Structure formats: C-alpha cells, structure tokens
Amino acid sequence: MSNPSILILPGDGIGQEVMAEVKKIISWYGDKRGLAFDVSEDLVGGAAYDVHGVPLADATMAKAQEVDAVLLGAVGGPKYDVLDFSVKPERGLLRLRKEMDLYANLRPAQCFDALADFSSLKKDVVAGLDIMIVRELTSGVYFGTPRGIFEENGERVGINTQRYTEAEVERVARSAFELAMRRNKKVCSMEKANVMESGILWREVVTRVGADYPEVELSHMYADNGAMQLVRWPKQFDVIVTDNLFGDILSDCAAMLTGSLGMLPSASLGAPMANGRPKAMYEPVHGSAPDIAGQGKANPIACILSFAMALRYSFDQGEEATRLEKAVEKVLADGVRTADLMGPEGGTPVSTAQMGDKIIEAL
Amino acid sequence: MSNPSILILPGDGIGQEVMAEVKKIISWYGDKRGLAFDVSEDLVGGAAYDVHGVPLADATMAKAQEVDAVLLGAVGGPKYDVLDFSVKPERGLLRLRKEMDLYANLRPAQCFDALADFSSLKKDVVAGLDIMIVRELTSGVYFGTPRGIFEENGERVGINTQRYTEAEVERVARSAFELAMRRNKKVCSMEKANVMESGILWREVVTRVGADYPEVELSHMYADNGAMQLVRWPKQFDVIVTDNLFGDILSDCAAMLTGSLGMLPSASLGAPMANGRPKAMYEPVHGSAPDIAGQGKANPIACILSFAMALRYSFDQGEEATRLEKAVEKVLADGVRTADLMGPEGGTPVSTAQMGDKIIEAL
Numbered sequence: 048m049s050n051p052s053i054l055i056l057p058g059d060g061i062g063q064e065v066m067a068e069v070k071k072i073i074s075w076y077g078d079k080r081g082l083a084f085d086v087s088e089d090l091v092g093g094a095a096y097d098v099h100g101v102p103l104a105d106a107t108m109a110k111a112q113e114v115d116a117v118l119l120g121a122v123g124g125p126k127y128d129v130l131d132f133s134v135k136p137e138r139g140l141l142r143l144r145k146e147m148d149l150y151a152n153l154r155p156a157q158c159f160d161a162l163a164d165f166s167s168l169k170k171d172v173v174a175g176l177d178i179m180i181v182r183e184l185t186s187g188v189y190f191g192t193p194r195g196i197f198e199e200n201g202e203r204v205g206i207n208t209q210r211y212t213e214a215e216v217e218r219v220a221r222s223a224f225e226l227a228m229r230r231n232k233k234v235c236s237m238e239k240a241n242v243m244e245s246g247i248l249w250r251e252v253v254t255r256v257g258a259d260y261p262e263v264e265l266s267h268m269y270a271d272n273g274a275m276q277l278v279r280w281p282k283q284f285d286v287i288v289t290d291n292l293f294g295d296i297l298s299d300c301a302a303m304l305t306g307s308l309g310m311l312p313s314a315s316l317g318a319p320m321a322n323g324r325p326k327a328m329y330e331p332v333h334g335s336a337p338d339i340a341g342q343g344k345a346n347p348i349a350c351i352l353s354f355a356m357a358l359r360y361s362f363d364q365g366e367e368a369t370r371l372e373k374a375v376e377k378v379l380a381d382g383v384r385t386a387d388l389m390g391p392e393g394g395t396p397v398s399t400a401q402m403g404d405k406i407i408e409a410l
Numbered sequence: 411m412s413n414p415s416i417l418i419l420p421g422d423g424i425g426q427e428v429m430a431e432v433k434k435i436i437s438w439y440g441d442k443r444g445l446a447f448d449v450s451e452d453l454v455g456g457a458a459y460d461v462h463g464v465p466l467a468d469a470t471m472a473k474a475q476e477v478d479a480v481l482l483g484a485v486g487g488p489k490y491d492v493l494d495f496s497v498k499p500e501r502g503l504l505r506l507r508k509e510m511d512l513y514a515n516l517r518p519a520q521c522f523d524a525l526a527d528f529s530s531l532k533k534d535v536v537a538g539l540d541i542m543i544v545r546e547l548t549s550g551v552y553f554g555t556p557r558g559i560f561e562e563n564g565e566r567v568g569i570n571t572q573r574y575t576e577a578e579v580e581r582v583a584r585s586a587f588e589l590a591m592r593r594n595k596k597v598c599s600m601e602k603a604n605v606m607e608s609g610i611l612w613r614e615v616v617t618r619v620g621a622d623y624p625e626v627e628l629s630h631m632y633a634d635n636g637a638m639q640l641v642r643w644p645k646q647f648d649v650i651v652t653d654n655l656f657g658d659i660l661s662d663c664a665a666m667l668t669g670s671l672g673m674l675p676s677a678s679l680g681a682p683m684a685n686g687r688p689k690a691m692y693e694p695v696h697g698s699a700p701d702i703a704g705q706g707k708a709n710p711i712a713c714i715l716s717f718a719m720a721l722r723y724s725f726d727q728g729e730e731a732t733r734l735e736k737a738v739e740k741v742l743a744d745g746v747r748t749a750d751l752m753g754p755e756g757g758t759p760v761s762t763a764q765m766g767d768k769i770i771e772a773l
C-alpha cells in the first residue's frame with residue numbers, strides 16, 4: 048500500500064515560513080513514528096498568479112482532488128489588491144473549497160492555559176475555553192447567483208445571493224451533531240430566522256437532523272445575539288453550527304477571544320473518497336500577514352496544529368494528533384514564545400524555525 | 411407654533427416599563443425646561459398583533475410618518491414565536507424602518523466609567539470606549555428580493571438577496587462622514603469586498619464620498635477582521651459604517667464590549683421632512699427581555715438615552731441631551747444600580763421606576 052498523500056500549498060506571505068516548520072514535523076513523523084507521507088508542493092494565491100496568471104492552476108486543482116489531504120498556508124497580500132476580483136488570491140482558496148466540496152469547516156477556538164493572559168477578555172471568561180465552530184463552507188452568499196455589479200435605471204447595483212438547499216444544510220448539521228457526540232453533546236445553531244427566509248429553512252433542517260441525535264442538546268440563536276454571547280460568556284457553547292457568512296464573522300470573533308490568532312488551526316472536510324478518507328484541506332485561521340513576512344517572526348503553531356487536525360480527521364491518528372498538541376502545550380508552558388506571543392513583560396522571542404525545533408524536541 | 415410631536419410605541423415585554431420612565435422624563439422637560447412635546451402612544455409588535463392581527467396597523471404607520479420622532483421600546487416574545495413570518499413582531503419594526511426610510515442607524519457603543527468592570531473585557535481595553543456604528547437600515551439582505559423558500563428539483567431552497575444601489579450606499583456613507591466630522595474624524599468602512607461584489611460597490615462608493623471629506627481619515631476592513639478588531643482593541647475605531655446585516659452583528663458585538671446592554675441607545679434617521687427635522691425613530695439596543703418583563707427589574711437607561719439622542723438629532727437640543735446624559739452618569743457614579751448592573755459584590759438593586767426617579771432628581 049502506498050503512503051497517504053499530502054499536497055502542500057504554502058501560498059503567500061508568512062505561508063512559506065510557517066509551512067517550512069510543518070514540513071519538518073511531517074518528516075519527524077516519517078522518521079520517528081513510521082508514519083510516512085507522500086508530500087508534494089504547489090502554488091496557490093498570489094504566488095500562483097505570479098506564475099500562471101490565475102490564483103489556482105487547473106493542474107493544481109486536479110492534484111488537490113487526488114491527494115488525501117491538502118495543507119494550505121495563507122493567501123493574499125497588498126501587491127494583489129489591485130487585481131480584478133476574478134483573479135484575486137482569495138479566489139484560489141474559494142475554488143479549492145468549492146470544487147473539493149469541503150462543506151464542513153471546523154474551527155476550534157481554544158484558549159491555551161499558558162496564553163490566557165493574552166486575551167483582551169478577562170482571564171476567567173476565557174481560561175479553559177474550548178468551543179468548536181462548524182461553518183458551512185461551499186454555499187450561501189459566497190457562491191449564490193445572481194451576483195455581480197449591474198446597471199439599473201442609470202445607476203449601479205451590487206447584488207449577491209444567499210442560497211441554501213435542504214441537503215446543504217442537512218449535511219453540515221450532521222457534521223456538527225457528530226462532533227458534538229464526541230464532545231460535550233451541545234449544538235447551538237445560529238442564523239437570522241427572524242429576518243431571512245434562508246434562516247427559517249436553516250433552523251427547520253437543523254432541528255430535523257437534531258432529532259436523530261436525542262442525546263445532543265440543540266439550541267438556536269440569532270446570529271447577532273450569538274456574537275454578543277460569544278463576547279459575554281463563550282464557555283456556554285460547545286459546538287456552534289452556522290452558515291458560510293455568519294461563520295466567517297463569528298469564527299473570527301471567537302478566534303480573537305482566545306487572544307492568540309497565531310495558534311488556531313482549521314479543517315475543511317467534504318464527503319468520503321473511495322478510500323474512506325474525507326476530502327480535506329487544513330489551514331491556519333490567520334492570514335498571510337504581509338507586514339511580517341520573510342522575517343522569521345511568524346508563529347508556526349496554527350499551521351502545525353492544522354497538521355494535527357489532519358492526523359486526526361484524515362489519517363485516523365487521533366493519538367498522534369494529541370501527541371503533537373501536547374508537544375505544543377509543553378513548549379508554551381516552558382515559556383517559549385514567538386514575537387506575537389510576547390507579553391508586556393518582554394523577553395526574547397524565538398524565531399519561526401526555533402519554535403518548530405522546540406516543538407520537535409518536545410515530541 | 412405647535413409643540414414638536416412624539417409617537418411612543420412601547421411594544422412588548424419590558425418595553426412598557428422602560429417607556430414609562432421616559433414619559434416621566436419627557437414631562438420633566440415640559441414642566442422644568444419649557445420643552446413641551448405633543449405625545450401620543452400606540453401599539454407595535456406582539457401588542458399590536460394581539461389587537462389588530464398585524465404587528466403594525468396602517469393607522470399607526472401613518473401616524474409614525476407624521477410625527478417629529480418615534481420612540482420605540484422593544485418587540486417580540488416567546489408567545490409570538492409560533493406566528494407566521496409575515497406577522498411576527500419584528501415585521502412591525504422592519505416596516506417602520508423601511509416605510510419611514512430610516513437609512514442611517516446610529517449605534518453608539520460607549521463604556522461608562524462607573525460600569526467598566528461589567529465588561530467581559532479587560533478594563534483597559536474598554537474604559538473610556540466611545541465608538542459610533544452607523545448601520546445601513548433600509549436595504550441589503552433585509553429587504554432584497556427574490557426572497558423566500560422555494561421548491562427546486564424536489565427539494566426546498568431558502569433564498570435571500572443582498573442588494574445595494576450606489577445611492578443607498580452614498581447616503582449612509584455621507585451620514586457617517588458627517589458624524590465623524592463632529593467626532594474624531596475617522597471612518598472605518600466594513601464589508602466583504604474580497605468575496606461579495608456588493609462589497610466591492612460598497613467600498614468604491616464609500617471611497618468616493620470620502621473624497622468630499624478630506625479631513626476624515628478613511629479606512630476599509632473586511633467584516634470578519636472588523637469583528638476581530640472590535641474584540642482585540644475597540645478603541646482603534648471612531649465611526650464604523652457598514653451594511654444592514656454586518657451592522658446587525660457588529661453593533662451587537664460592539665454593544666457587548668461595553669458590558670451593559672441595558673445602557674445603549676440608538677437612533678434611526680432618514681431624510682429631512684418639510685420642517686427640516688429628519689424622519690427619526692429612537693430605540694434601545696436591548697430586546698424585550700420577556701424573562702424579566704412586568705417585574706420592575708428592567709433598566710430604563712437605554713431607553714432614556716434614546717430620548718437623549720432624540721433631543722440631539724431631532725429637536726436640536728444638544729445641550730439638553732448632554733444634561734440628560736450627565737444625569738445618567740451621575741446616578742451611576744452614585745452607585746445606583748438596577749438588577750442587571752449588580753456586580754458580584756451584591757447590594758440592593760433599585761427598580762425600574764426608582765432608577766427613573768433618581769435620574770430626574772439628578773436632572
């Protein structure tokens with residue numbers, strides 16, 4: 048049997064640097080734990096645009112469809128701001144999500160004990176926080192048509208369409224309930240059913256799916272109230288399930304609660320492939336951070352923890368995932384810090400590569 | 411010349427109770443400051459549904475169009491959850507906004523010194539916070555068509571349409587810049603121009619309007635990053651301008667930063683009427699709080715401060731508005747607290763009516 052395959056797409060900005068550390072970790076797993084992967088690498092985002100004139104070449108898309116897991120760094124940068132909408136770096140990312148049909152975006156918002164002081168929130172509000180946001184990723188206003196800027200009665204109109212079918216809601220809801228069964232058995236679904244008909248359908252379908260999970264406590268919240276409750280007392284949540292656009296905003300809000308964006312991974316999962324593994328892409332929640340790119344300052348942990356999610360969700364290596372997560376915790380508890388994790392007390396930050404090395408030591 | 415006119419729509423839940431205190435304050439202004447108003451009262455939301463079978467009667471709508479300002483309490487309650495979408499309490503509110511064409515929703519997020527400890531955020535992050543969110547209120551996904559739940563290929567599809575014309579963006583942008591000129595001369599516009607064409611048009615029009623205000627520093631942020639930045643360091647903002655749906659979520663997020671939702675007012679302004687006053691409706695940001703309704707526990711301050719906004723924006727009585735705001739601050743500084751403002755130290759909360767009386771004393 049051949050090794051499981053991974054396609055690495057470092058992308059732009061700090062994507063290269065943080066991915067270099069993930070590559071070291073992948074090698075470590077091959078050398079030390081007998082977990083060898085077939086790793087290939089390609090371009091996405093601005094890096095792909097520079098070479099191919101598009102943010103994702105068709106050949107890269109085809110490769111992504113074939114591998115067992117894609118690891119993505121980050122896309123975008125000021126250099127590409129002037130590009131037309133259709134070839135902006137983000138379109139590469141959105142094409143991967145859509146064509147791989149990665150409908151369930153898992154975004155854990157976890158607060159590491161060693162870093163609880165970093166949050167802008169009070170320590171007791173966030174210490175021990177561990178919630179999972181499941182964001183629908185292939186539909187909604189991100190992909191609905193009609194869309195565009197049209198001329199109407201002599202003036203321009205910007206139009207986008209929010210659109211959800213029952214089946215689209217059902218499958219992501221099922222992902223959320225399955226996750227809740229392995230966690231604290233609570234799902235909170237967020238929409239604006241008081242204002243949007245698509246939210247009414249969303250609520251109805253989630254409720255119906257919930258009936259298959261009698262052990263899971265299901266609640267519903269309007270998305271505006273959801274944002275408030277995340278800020279007020281985030282620990283009330285276990286799993287949150289929401290649509291593509293609300294998920295974009297609410298998961299970023301939740302991410303910031305933890306105070307350390309450089310720490311947060313994500314997994315985007317689709318339907319099972321012939322080999323039983325889900326289509327999958329893993330990426331850090333942070334962006335390409337062009338302001339610090341190329342300086343060895345970036346924090347590789349979010350990207351490394353994304354690989355831990357790959358071990359868990361794509362390669363059925365839950366124990367190895369936990370090993371890696373524990374290694375990260377250990378390094379943090381030892382006080383090892385990249386620049387983004389330096390408190391007002393100061394101290395000397397480690398470089399991106401040093402952080403990677405320390406994590407490997409801890410492994 | 412006749413007195414300026416006010417239509418009071420207490421609505422549901424705690425709406426009645428908090429509005430009772432506003433009525434006392436209005437009387438005080440008539441008796442003590444020679445500012446007499448012609449006050450009438452009517453039904454909205456569930457209260458209107460109970461009597462008329464609709465959440466806003468046509469006659470009430472007509473009255474709202476004629477008065478100088480509408481004061482609204484809150485709408486909604488569990489009793490009405492089973493109602494059809496078209497007659498839910500919220501539809502009454504949305505009809506008022508739409509037919510009065512109240513396109514600029516001003517939502518200050520202010521942190522009162524005496525209450526900074528109430529926030530889930532660290533004190534230094536929120537103490538002295540004073541930002542103004544200007545939310546577009548009459549368009550976008552709230553009102554765009556097509557909308558509804560449709561049958562397609564044997565399954566149902568929920569559809570809503572985000573839709574902005576240049577003129578709609580332009581007028582709300584102008585409101586934001588005008589406000590910024592009287593504040594700290596900074597506007598941050600939020601959208602998802604990286605994903606939505608309506609956001610591209612939004613950004614372009616805001617930029618164009620900004621050219622008329624060279625003194626105002628304009629920046630743009632994606633709405634997801636906006637949510638993060640609000641949590642991370644909200645004091646970086648002065649005026650934020652955004653669309654109806656993003657505004658709904660981001661303003662609630664901002665409101666919760668202050669830690670005291672019972673404190674926050676809002677103003678919804680439209681075009682000038684024949685008498686030069688803008689069409690206007692004022693309402694607290696909080697909801698109808700059915701769990702504490704009728705118990706004299708509600709905090710009337712948000713509703714009272716909404717009347718202060720009416721003094722400022724409808725009646726050109728900025729000094730009297732400040733007088734009222736200062737009275738509220740004084741009462742808080744004196745330690746007077748409704749139940750929602752009680753800290754863990756405990757103490758005896760005052761009732762809704764006692765809070766109103768104390769504020770009048772302070773006036």
Ligand SMILES: CC(C)[C@H](C(=O)O)[C@@H](O)C(=O)O
Binds near residue numbers: 295604605
């Ligand atoms: C880069 C952008 C297109 C993307 C999104 O809006 O989904 C990002 O914000 C995210 O959350 O992954």
Ligand SMILES: CC(C)[C@H](C(=O)O)[C@@H](O)C(=O)O
Binds near residue numbers: 241242500503504658
């Ligand atoms: C009650 C509801 C329709 C309303 C909205 O979504 O606009 C509320 O959340 C608000 O922000 O005023």
